[in-house]
Amino acid sequence: MKKILGNINKYIRAANYLTVAQIYLQDNFLLRRPLRAGDIKPKLFGHWGTCPGINFVYGHLNYLVKKHRQSAIFVLGPGHGMPGLQANLFLEGTLGKYYRKACRNEDGIGYVSKMFAWPRGFSSHCSPEMPGLILEGGELGYSLSSAYGAVLDNPDLLAAVLIGDGEAETGAMAAAWHINKLIDPAVNGAVLPILHLNGYKISGPTIFGRMSDEELKKLFEGYGYEPLFVENDESGEKMFATLERAYQKIKKIQARARKNARHFKPCFPMIILKTPKGWTTVKELRGQKIEGTILSHQVVMPTVKGDEQELFALEEWLRSYKFGELFNPKTGFSKEVLDIVPDGKFLLGDNPHMFGGHYKLLLLPDAKDLEKVVGAPGKVQSNSMRMAGGYLKEIFARNKKAQNFRLMSPDETYSNRLDEVFKETARGFVWPHYPTDKDMTRDGRVMEMLSEHNIHGLAQGYVLTGRHAVLTTYEAFAQIFSSMAHMYQKFLKYVRKMPWRLDIPSMNYLLTSTVWRQEHNGYSHQNPGFLSGMLEKHNDFVKAYFPVDDNSMLAVMEEALSSKNQINIITAGKTAEPRWCSLAQAKAALNDGLSTWEFASDDNPHVVLVGVGDYMTKEALAALEFVKKDAPAVRIRFVNIVRLQAACACEGEFHEQIPNAEKYLTMDKPVIVNFHGYPEAMESILCKLKNPQRFLVHGYSEEGGTTTPFDMQVRNGTDRYHLALEILQTALERGVITEKQKERAEKKYHLALKRHQAYIKKFGSDPLEIENWQWAGSIRPTIEVKHIEHERILQNARTIAFVGLSDKPARHSHRVAKYFQSKGYRIIPVNPNVREVLGEKSYKTLLDIPRDISIDIVDIFRKPSEVVAHMKEVVERGDIKTVWLAEGVNTPEAEEFAEDYGLSMVTNFCIMEAYEKAGKRPKKSNKSSTDTTS
Secondary structure, three states: OHHHHHHHHHHHHHHHHHHHHHHHEOOOOOOOOOOOHHHEOOOOOOOOOOHHHHHHHHHHHHHHHHHHOOOEEEEEOOHHHHHHHHHHHHHHOHHHHHOOOOOOOHHHHHHHHHHEOOOOOEOOOOOOOOOOOOOOOOOOOOHHHHHHHHHOOOOOOEEEEEEEOOHHHOHHHHHHHHHHHHOOOOOOOEEEEEEEEOOEOOOOEOOHHHOOHHHHHHHHHHHOOEEEEEEOOOOOHHHHHHHHHHHHHHHHHHHHHHHOOOOOOOOOEEEEEEOOOOOOOOOEEOOEEOOOOHHHOOOOOOOHHHOHHHHHHHHHHHHOOOHHHHEEOOOEEOHHHHHOOOOHHHOHHHOHHHHOOOOOOOOOOOHHHOOOOOOOOOOOEEOHHHHHHHHHHHHHHHOOOOOOEEEEEOOOOOOOOOHHHHHOOOEEOOOOOOOOOOOEEOOOOEEEOOOHHHHHHHHHHHHHOOOEEEEEEEHHHHHHHHHHHHHHHHHHHHHOOOOOOOOOEOEEEEEEOOHHHOOOOOHHHOOOHHHHHHHOOOOOOEEEEOOOOHHHHHHHHHHHHOOEOOEEEEEOOOOOEEOOOOHHHHHHHHHHOEEEOHHHOOOOOOEEEEEEOHHHHHHHHHHHHHHHHHOOOOOEEEEEEOEEEOOEEEOOEEEOOOOOHHHHHOOOOOEEEEEOOOHHHHHHHHOOOOOHHHEEEEOOOOOOOOOOHHHHHHHHOOOHHHHHHHHHHHHHHOOOOOHHHHHHHHHHHHHHHHHHHHHHHHHOOOOHHHHOOOOOOOOOOOOOOOHHHHHHHHHHOOEEEEEOOOOOOOOHHHHHHHHHHHOOOEEEEEOOOOOEEOOEEOEOOHHHOOOOOOOOEEEEOOOHHHHHHHHHHHHHHOOOOEEEEOOOOOOHHHHHHHHHOOOEEEOOOOHHHHHHHHOOOOOOOOOOOOOOOO
16 A cells, blocks of 8 residues: 555646646746746746645545546536646646647646646636536536536446535535435446535635534534545545545445335445645745645745745745656656556546537437327417426436436426426435325436526536436526526537537526516516526527427427537426417428418518517517507518527628528518517617617516516516507508507507506406407407306306216206206217217217317316316317316316416306306307307
């Protein structure tokens, strides 16, 4: 062991020398002569304080990896320790593999030393231009979560992560320690956290550095780790033994988990390494202590170039490593230094996991198998997030063997309507389970943690090591990891440029519970700013998608999840909204990212109306409908934008953010845009098009509160009335309509807005004409259920379909149907086991009833477990809005389904009792099968 330790220490000495040389020297790299001012770089960069700890850990890890032939990666939290990391990548030979001039000889030492933090050279912080990195580390706090993401579904991988004690103070890191509770050792690799305590941040002490060993021990035991301490270890004996001990504990836990199916709480080791700040640097200068203080945090002696005393101290410091014993200009590094470096296959900096070497395409379902029938545009209700959940479920099923897909969610999988995935997988949680837990297993592939930072860290660690992920969250809370996403896109920009970095999957953000449906949670939850920030980036691999219905969500998910090396942001609401397009139409729209909706468009338009986003599109179409009724002379083209992208100019060529925009938006016609997010984000895109002054953009203008959904639109001017007013003003300016026509419609719209405000103040919800709006000509209006409006439902109804209607007079369903038949309603029996009831033909399902029979209410008399299946028939048929459940047949699943698909549902109120209470009779209707009166 003494010989091995000696070699490890020689390696560390060499790494320390190379680190100092990178920070200071532009010449005289081997100190063949005394240092002169001309040998020092004109500008000094680098953070020395953390580097000796990095070199110490890396040297010992090298030997551990070599001894056990262990596939391992090194994740560095303090990215400002770049010169230390680069010294190790150089020593192990990885840097020379990817940078020809970085050979392990005298020229290579000069090249690496001079080019560190040099213009057009190596970065002063960790960057993707350096091999062996999946973390930039410039923003602290994400190393541990990224390391955990890397070991997911990599059962043979060990991720050693070095965490600085300054980094450990961040909120993200504080929560990241809990990720151990999500990682099943039976199917995943292991993370070995090493907390490096050197006591100081840039200008003051660290919190962890001032905690006692007992306090630290209690803290990390509480987190669920076994802390192992290494302190005052100049010889390296403690680190040598502790690393081996930690490794054996990890292997023992993994063996137990993989052999024994019994549930247990794994307690993985972590190491607390205590070293002096700037260990091995100048001890003292001018009577002031340097090593072990804040003065060794960044560049020690920053005025060395013009100070003889500091120059002499720097030379002594460099010579203290006795680099001449470790490196010979003719023969290179000594055998002892290189003896601890692993074989090429196991180099920490050249692990294929860090380069996309394990990337495999996802097996995607055939979208046609999931497509929904459209019928007339806007006729049927849809739910985009339900479609997303079904699509993800199929992905989990098809990639079960590959184990290369995960869903990351901060405790919102159910809320975001993605719970269909739980038919194929579950949430991963390895700590104790209770009988009341739902959809939870030790090795579930849905990672839930109420920390957006750490969900993002898991996702990026998983994606950068070649696997696929979708990260879903509330739109407003994406801002929590906004800075992480911005750092990630910077990292990805250079990943795409480096020829030795292979393809990786795209990072996919699925944002829902959007600004326009956060009226109940209030102003704090109303923030589409993540989208704006990402569209500002100058990288056209950032794509923003706005599916308007379930079929367009299907097309978008297919495109996003089959892409690579991109950032995809998919924004969609989770409420029931109209289905506008077929799968083929949605895919065609993705060719350019936008499309003209012919069913709502005129030739040679006076004005172009654009919808971007599901709720924005619906309001724009409602506005168009008003204008066509009140000013039919106005010709309008309706365009829907489903994809935008960030700007990019590569080699002088500008990449359009809206390809072929003029084809759809014309070059000279006025364009009114209803945009999902902040209008400024859209305006910055449109200003690059021809005649930008013709564009008028509506969007979220930071007006909100606890209110109604439509009032959110009104407050921000994105509602149908404000849009219609602007269309009419534009038409007036172009001489299409008269001032009198405009004033007449204007008065009508302002009155509607005034009445709306009065209504919501009185009733607390939007009026029926808003909630039940449907595209003109699709189907007759229906009445949405409110408990106070039962009589209105029955008064407006003519035909009731009874599901489960018995032909036996003693049955309750028979009595109810007979009662309503006697009151003048037409009844439609739905029962596959009878042919006729009460003189009416019985149908097997609701879908078998001829489409020309208009059904107002479906009354269901079936078991609670069968209700949702019949409600699915209601949705597929598309022309029914109200479901009445017989007493005792309701379920939470039925209520949730009704909410998701915009169905009105009455429960726990007998329909006969409701009729008698209302005392209303319907108008008479004939019984012909072609009856469509409303």
